[in-house]
Amino acid sequence: MTTKPQGEPVRDELEFRRKSTYITDRITADGFGDWPVEAGRYRLVVARACPWANRAIIVRRLLGLESAISLAACAPTHDSRSWTFGSHAGDVDPVLGYERLQQAYLARFPDYDQGITVPALVDVPSAAVVTNDFAQLTLDFSTQWTGLHRAGAPDLYPEPLRDEMDAVMQRIFNDVNNGVYRCGFAQSQQAYERAYARLFGALDWLSERLATNRYLMGGSITESDVRLFVTLVRFDAVYHGHFKCNRHKLTELPVLWAYCRDLFQTPGFGDTVDFLEAKQHFYLVHAHINPSGVVPNGPDLSNWLTPHGREALGGRPFGDGTAPGPAPAGEAVPPGHGVV
Template sequence: MSTAGEFKRDTTYLDGRITADGRDGWPLEAGRYRLVVARGCPWANRTMIVRRLLGLEDALGMGICGPTHDWRSWQFDLDPGEKDPVLGIHWLREAYEKAVPGYERGVTVPAIVDIPSGKVVTSDFRQITRDMEIEWTSYQRDGAPDLYPDALAAEIEEVSDPIYREVNNGVYRCGFASSQRAYDEAYRALFARLDWLEERLANRRYLVGDTITEADVRLWTTLARFDAVYHGHFKCNRNKLIEMPALWGYARDLFQTPGFGDTIDFVQTKQHYYLVHKNLNPSGIVPDGPDLSGWLTPHHREELGGRPFGDGTPPGPPPEPERVPLSHTAQRHV
């Protein structure tokens, strides 16, 4: 937190890289690494979506932390014995401390852990998805889409940069501001960017090009949580997502696309924010709403053209152990 009350995100991550040629000391190898996520976290949700779209489930296993944590770390409290069945640990911090003895920074998800050593290789959510798309091609499924085409890479980053500052991180800048001035500035920037996105998406199906790219993954995980969490919990309340026709249609379009909506657990998402942020919600009450049935309504975005997977194909259903319980999805409201 800055002296002016502005929220400052710590972006100093463990930044090892798993590459096809092993140049960073971590060679690509199926079954060697484990992606650790939490369903409530939008940054982790990005990696879950990309892993699904590219079909990397068999090559890169996934451990799922529970929705809550304390100052010590995220924890594997959903698993039998409250330990990850592959890593054999309860606290994710244990893997960070194996990588950096005496580790003192924040323990974040997503993280990729080297199973043999038990060490975190990387917690850089920005690089993890790019490497899945570029370095992990030998393990991608047949029909995997190209989420980071060379010809569109510059535009993806150009569009994504202000979205990160003002939307992805912008909702946190609103929620964790500790002065009126800092909150007001973040609030104005957030909704100015959402208005820009509303205009951009009014006549085009996707953010960049005519297929789903990394840019769409980055934006969608914030939109998916907007009405359920950010509108009330983080005071991002000029309007709801459902009141912005183009953005709401875009968000529904992706939600109904295999690989997106089947990764989000609305119950765990709300539990994460409303139970962990005691300073914002001291009662610990988790709201029952909103009604999620709208996520399943027709969006008609296909009329704008575009091909969701380009020359590729949709992913199959998620593996049974990774499926979100029906009662935690939009289906429960139907």
């Protein structure tokens, strides 16, 4: 079954609207369609700089899918053609043999003219992209790849909570994950102010929700926490200044700052975050916002490891499961790119 990209047009030139144009094929346990779950068949292409890709890295790690789905990390910057697999001309991915992620898209759709996005799952035998539908991709890791989960993998998408989770994640996407981009890419004062109000209104709502709950859905981590974390962890380093999301820094929002430090210090979260590449990506790629190309040195990252006190709210991070082990060889954040 071949599913071409689906999407909707941009409707307002002054207000940023993310084009929801993705390849919506799914890899399923029952093999419906062309893409069955199969260990070693697919390669997850990411960029550590990208929050949407970071959440795929985290979910893959928490579920222990590293041996089932290989990982290819792109360089932090890209040009109009696409992400590259190395920092130097001629660098290629050792598995796919490509210099650019664009080649995997064109191998599937020779006339592909949409965005070349990460994360993307690529079929290794054909070296062609399967899907870049980032929202469904991680949910399928939880629901379709269960036969290949590690022993002790947490349930990140508990069936009894899905209706409420979906609603929470939708607001997080609209007003926080995408909300920071709405602020940064607004083309008028009015569009910016609307986005700013939505973003900080949502952060206030999340602060209230998390004041008495350790995690968004109660006593253990779910995918909703992963989705919120990847934006919060980049907030002070990127969005506060670069995207003008400056009512408060994360460090000035007591509940969210403690919550995010709690997650950051949990195996599988903070040890996947590459602050250096995140700053390089946003400050270098968005030349219309930062024409000088200067990448800031700050902020100080040492406070990410300070006590957060969230244990007092109870709960168990992984529910009945266990923490993941260290990152596989070659997948750890490079020295000097993270907190430690």
